[in-house]
Amino acid sequence: MQEIVQGLKGRNKTVGFVPTMGALHEGHLSLIRKARKENDFVVVSIFVNPIQFGPAEDFSRYPRPIKQDIHLCREENVDFLFYPTGNQMYPLGFKTYVAVEQLSDVLCGAARRGHFRGVTTVVCKLFNIVQPDSAYFGQKDAQQAIIIQRMVKDLNMPIRIRVMPIVRHKSGLALSSRNIYLNEKERRDALCLSAALKFAKDLIKSGERNCQIIIKKLREFIESKKTARIEYVSIVDLNNLKPIERITDKCLIALAVRIGKTRLIDNILIKTYDISRG
């Protein structure tokens, strides 16, 4: 992969990169299409990264429909699919980690210890292998996108990070490879995540600025679903992911909720525009 890309670079071609864990859905495809539009060559990687899963998490049962993924990549005119094994990425003796402090310890990082260190380490490796001009991530994983932007800036990586909007089912449910874990009832209950975020935005538009009050209302809203167990509901500053008390500028509302045994996340960016209309 590295040799191929260095050949392209020698010919001054631009490379767009979409790193994924496979089980591709319309969210991934939106990233691939953007990469296709903006670059001479498009590289997709599929790697279910063991070091970003905790011991009690779903590494082994994470979906791996590789044939379907290859088919989708072909349909989207992806030029190269990078599909390494665990041993190729982490051979015996591997001991180097990339960590973004503070940002990795909050929100999803509080419950998933070591998760983001696993993410930044594998993304750093993939960036060195693929050497893209631009790399594409989904706003669905908002914290991940912010952490990777921080890593790229801090480590002076010559890569442009593009973060693309969340793709949702028409019901409002944010697309996720983990949605296949949901049964029919859970899938209905899972709509409380996106509905809660819409509710929050409406509250803000109608003038509410107190985060404690907004969070309380969101928690009540979500907890009205029997299968829902909240992990966190947070309103945070976009730069440091620290909780804010009042909404005075753009910010991120993020939540993680278990629906049955399935952990789902969703988020919404509140823009200056939304606030000024309040």
Next chain:
Amino acid sequence: MQEIVQGLKGRNKTVGFVPTMGALHEGHLSLIRKARKENDFVVVSIFVNPIQFGPAEDFSRYPRPIKQDIHLCREENVDFLFYPTGNQMYPLGFKTYVAVEQLSDVLCGAARRGHFRGVTTVVCKLFNIVQPDSAYFGQKDAQQAIIIQRMVKDLNMPIRIRVMPIVRHKSGLALSSRNIYLNEKERRDALCLSAALKFAKDLIKSGERNCQIIIKKLREFIESKKTARIEYVSIVDLNNLKPIERITDKCLIALAVRIGKTRLIDNILIKTYDISRG
């Protein structure tokens, strides 16, 4: 710097890189000359990296003879000197670190907590900025060289690491920017480091294989100098830097000794050749 190098890369030129903390001596110059020989362009960086110094260490008094360094770089036909400020390398909000586990916690890393994390972080940044084909390090900092080789391999950096032999004064003293801290008497006492390593090699050549015995003799040898205080004397495996009990294959003998207030290090590689002659 990054733009300049990307321009060179676009023209398929090779770049050799010598990262330094300045106060250049013949050791650095041997690296620069090797880089000059092997590459189309040579980049030298001078940056006294604050995050690799502990709070009680010599960051503020570390020598910074920049005019002399620039002169030396010109004399050696260095193409680019990269000389950033602390704020440019670590702007407000910086929070990403690269760490090589285990290897960073032993030998010099045991006494200098966080030192090697500072080294790997800055070297990762410099590699991303300079994007060299080859980077040159001195065997004098043997542990640093091993850790950087590990980082480059683990993070798939497309860079060849070249480690060049220790350059010594004719007295045997390994060249170091910190030698200027020594007064005349200390400079004589400091010869015990290189003499001890020569002594160890002779012991091995004469058939001694027991590391405990070799280390005991080296300690006695060094402690015969009044100004010398040993930090460590270790015989380690080259791959994992773990202490070995018997010498059966090539290995590293490394030591750190304070001469007065000045901390000095030195080391010797024992090769299969040295052992087979025993």
